[in-house]
Amino acid sequence: MTQTAEQTRNITLTQALNEAMREEMRRDERVFIMGEDIQSGVYGASAGLAQEFGYERVRDCPLSENAFMGAAVGAAAVGMRPIVESAFCFMWVAMDSLVSQASKMRYMFGGQVDLPIVYRASLYYGGSMAAHHSDRSYPLFMHIPGFKVVFASNSYDGKGLMKTAIRDNDPVLFCEDRTILGARGEVPEDDYAIPLGVADVKREGTDVTIVAIGGMVPRALEAADTLAQEGISAEVLDPRTLVPLDRQAILDSVAKTGRLVTVDMAHKTCSAASEIAAIVAMEGFWSLQAPVQRLGTANVHIPFSTALEPLCYPTAETIADAARATLE
């Protein structure tokens, strides 16, 4: 990880996202935020922004996700740079605006318009929120051309990637994983941004590559600790952005280790992990010494009971098991 300044602060991912938005709103008056209950900062990352920037630039919206996610398109089309705060579970009712307008408008109109929009999408899985609220549907937005998809796994990446997302001139889906938003990490004092499409090796290793996304990164790191005690050297690679995807970094890592475990918290079928497995199968086949292991959420809806929900997702244990399987 590249940390430059000697001056750093230990802050949560939520605070890092808040700082990124605050600094970009100070830097560029075209940036504004809208969403539900953001003036009161109910969900954390937007806390205090209304007090600094006022209710014109920090706008509370009615429960009309299709209208305000679509209004973001119109505002962007006329020169504004909206940030929309929401969650994957609420995007289903806004899919027409997201797909028919945000993703297609630029191409369909022959490049006449730029749409600099950040759609911030929370993932509420892992907290007994049951089937409706626990959606993790980011692979769907990889499937739809026109979105960039960003998924930060720590405070440093979160702040640097959010700044880039706000400065980018296309619709960006910014995934915010509630299982890690409270985790602390070092963030430099100085201004910095992280380019899209550049993966980061979170832990170097030589025997097996574990590609992990968002909240799966800390679980993969925990698995790597366990594996190290067994003499297995696991490399943990975080793509950080899924569109664009740093294919070369993944292929380079697999070329070094010869083994691949892909992990994400989307449902297994057509997951980000599936796409990464397919890329390595096509372009990294001759590096592979064992079949690829793909981990994801079971293809069931998320049950409420604490006896059942944890069985859905990859864990440090199942990640370690998958890594061991590549070495059998």
Next chain:
Amino acid sequence: MLEDKTLLMEMLRRMVRIRLFEERVIQLVERGEIVGAAHSYIGEEAVAVGACMALRDDDWMTGNHRSHGHPIAKGGDVNKAMAELLGKATGLCKGKGGSMHLADFSVGILGESGILGSSIPTAVGAALGSVLQGNDRVAVPFFGDGASNEGAFHESINLAAIWKLPVVFLCENNQYAVSSSFKKMVASENISDRSAAYNIPGVLVDGQDCIAMYEAVSAAVARARAGEGPSLIEGRTYRYYDHSLGLGRIVRTAYREDEEVELWKQRDPINIHKERLLSQGMATQKEIDAIDAETQRQIDDATEFARQSPYPEPEALFEDMFADPIPLE
């Protein structure tokens, strides 16, 4: 009485331009030169022209699937519109949009949507942009009676009303969504009545009368520019052709009576305007004939331009996806 001759003649010119453009489109569809779906605006010209003449060039509008008329009414380039319908590289959208997705940002057209109701939130967002940027540009989403049943319409009108955004919601009630009469599909008697639920003005206008449309939209625009919020205008009109050109061949059960179609054709918006200009002494038959002839030449030229234009090169397939490009496969 409106006595601005320049304005009245320009209304006629734009309505005739739409009519002759659309008549040419029918020929080109029949000849197979235009492929895919095409939805004729013939019969509804006064709605778009009356409304757009009440707007400034820098005001915004969005359209729908039946929207060849709106770019012309807003003053857009006819050559580029025709080229787009033929899928040519010189088209408004470089051949990537076609009949249902004309857009011309140079004259404030934020684009047309084949998914109905879908571009209404876009127009509301453009109006939000006006407020945040501190200018007085108004946004007009054009949509039909069918789209007024979409959630996007109701969410958008509420959002614009609570934020007092400069939007003129313009419903072109041509009375049929494909084959479904609005009388069966809309719970209120008039679509304009729906404004009551959002505490904004709602006006029912004769959509065959371009001056009535112009006056109603002018009042709504003045209100919007003054920061008093949105309005809903229903232009009651009629489409002479079926939902989509060629659909008549596959619709098995008649959904409207021939007598009804004939009755509405007797209230043709272009004839109404011409007769008024003549009877009020605002124009001579010679002046009117000159507009017809000049416009026919313009449409012929546009057709020739579109035909002679090149198709997009294969490389164009991967262009225009992103403003900040990324690798695509």
